Amino acid sequence: MEFYRSHVLVCGGTGCTSSGANKIVKVFEEELLKHGLNKEVQVVKTGCFGLCALGPIIIVYPEGSFYSLVQLEDVPEIVEEHLLKGRIVKRLLYAETIAEDNTIRSLNEVDFYKKQLRIVLRNCGVIDPENIDEYIALDGYKALGKVLTEMTREEVIDEIKRSGLRGRGGGGFPTGLKWQFTYNSQGDQKYVACNADEGDPGAFMDRSVLEGDPHALIEAMAIGGYAVGANKGFVYVRAEYPIAVKRLEIAIDQAREYGLLGENIFETGFDFDIEIRLGAGAFVCGEETALITSIEGNRGEPRPRPPFPAVKGLFGKPTVLNNVETYASIPQIILNGADWFASIGTEKSKGTKVFAVGGKINNTGLVEVPMGTTLREVIYEIGGGIPDGKKFKAAQTGGPSGGCIPNELIDTPIDFDSLTAIGSMMGSGGLIVMDEDNCMVDIAKFFLEFTVEESCGKCPPCRIGTKRMLEILDRITEGKGEAKDIQKLESLAETIKSAALCGLGQTAPNPVLSTLRYFRHEYEAHVNEKRCPAGTCKSLLQIVIDEVGCRGCTLCTKHCPVNAISGERKQMHIIDQEKCIKCGVCIDKCPFKAIVKR
Amino acid sequence: MSQCCASELNQEAKDKIYEIIAAHKDKPGLLIPILHEVQEFYGYLPFEVQKLIAEELNIPLADIYGVVTFYSRFSLTPVGKYKVGVCMGTACYVKGSDKVLEEFKKQLGLEVGETSEDGMFSLEATRCIGACGLAPVITVNEDVYGKLFAEDVKDIVEKYK
Ligand SMILES: Cc1cc2nc3c(=O)[nH]c(=O)nc-3n(C[C@H](O)[C@H](O)[C@H](O)COP(=O)(O)O)c2cc1C
């Protein structure tokens, strides 16, 4: 390998790629060449650093300078000042890395990273995911070697069981136990499958692992194959993730080339290979039986369990199915031991969890914290709080299957059982923050629209029941709600929960139930007073001009797209409520803040 | 992506489809990968194409139709040269992607799921594309645009006209 004195790490995750990271890499390379530095400085495209909102992000080593929001025009300056003359370009540094005394802090001291513990994401943003050597240099494939040469299959399963690892795909089922069941099943052929369908709209941690550290998944699946007695693996990944698919393909090819996939791995007689299958845009295919039917080439409809996949899975054979993040923890457990992993987290939830923090929060991005970290720590200490001085209202976890956590419960430790106890769930790790401007009835409706659209239609409680619930919510948000509607919602919800065939239907009412539990007053305001307290539901909203504030500047009339505002210059203006489409443009344009929602 | 328009498949298209099928045949569960590749090549999956696949794989046409209509990525009708997808995932929604979608509807004169008559644009509401950190996010084919306001929509549309 060649020796470079400096490394420029450019985030090549989906977030930063969208912000133009590819062009930045190119310009870096051109500039380095121009200054004759191309043999001294290496540019590496890595996976996600986590702070997506500040992309494109670049880190220059050995100094560890963290440049954020880098524009193409900034690249020549970084090359000339930093890489040629050794002067850090302070103006581009992430502000948090500059301490009060003007010295530069290391990333680990920055609020966003300080409280994080990166096990699953440990290589994301650190290595070049398209280069297997970098993974190997950081102990990659060492766990597979250890398992194949030093451990029996039973010992591997036992290690995973003792670690306390539970499935990160949403269900939280103990992984070791699942492996044990598949191990126990008789069969000439078994399979290992990975669920990379990541259906929760608002979650992207699996994607980041695939993009930033694909070999960790490959290694873990091979370990799983050895443990349960399978020599074939499938990764089911959503077609919406082209970069992830490409990196995974490259990684699989490289692993084959190095003899880490294929026949006789580590000369131990163990054979294992992996195939990628693309989803085709159906949320229900994240459910395990539906995923299996989909890989088999059919409509992805769930089927009743038992039989569980561990007994009868892919092509009727015993199959172990785990989530990406679950797999990504496994090599570390093997290398550092079950006791180490079990020492992290809470009594019943071990290890770390990655959250995709989004919505109304300053530091949107990926965050990995020990189980048991409180929501407050995630939102305020790591996430940097709510933008624009607004008030925190609730956080939603578990996506369309989950629920919301209101301000009163912000000190709840995040683990599987605490979240279930308060009517939400861990889910796959989407964590969406909402502020005072978000209407909770509208959010419940948003999730129900999602489930209605994604219901596979196989069983009536889900197909028809969720539709009825949505109709009621539509009525309520349009100001046509009736006194009995809230009760009706509750009784429908209970029926659907108990009668639906698969997890999609069984959990579909959760967003409604949990918003009813904590924000019942908002429902009541919509129904009884025909008022939307957050000012979101358009039908319940009037936009009016305040007579005291209005100076008659006429600015609003110029911006209203439907000419709903009238009034003479220097006279009070009026909005024609018949014409107004409630777009809110005038509110933003009024220099005197005289236009308000009511 | 070739945009074949006649309802009759020409020989060239047929050959390419045969080729795709042959590359996958005889492995279990390969209908969906085949459909992905054929759609990638042909742009959409009209009846003639489904019929051809049914004959080649010896699967009832009804089964193929069942699969094609189950998955939202498979399309029975042609899609525009530029496929605009507005993310309606949770992170984007709470940050106002509905307003961005409304603006695209207005600028393109299309409803969700429609394609413009000249075949240039189609409009879709998509699920999370994993760039939530940049919400609200839209895609035009492979290009991703983030941190959008309704005001930005016009410029984006202009770029592709
Ligand atoms: C409607 C529905 C959607 C699901 N979507 C996903 C998903 O996108 N990714 C995932 O890993 N698990 C998903 N699951 C959970 C899987 O069924 C399964 O429990 C999980 O993949 C098992 O892996 P784990 O034990 O490692 O979590 C979903 C479940 C349901 C009911």
Ligand code: SF4
């Ligand atoms: S609960 Fe819904 S998604 Fe699940 S099988 Fe029934 S209809 Fe299909």
Ligand code: FES
């Ligand atoms: S919710 Fe829009 S990109 Fe994730």
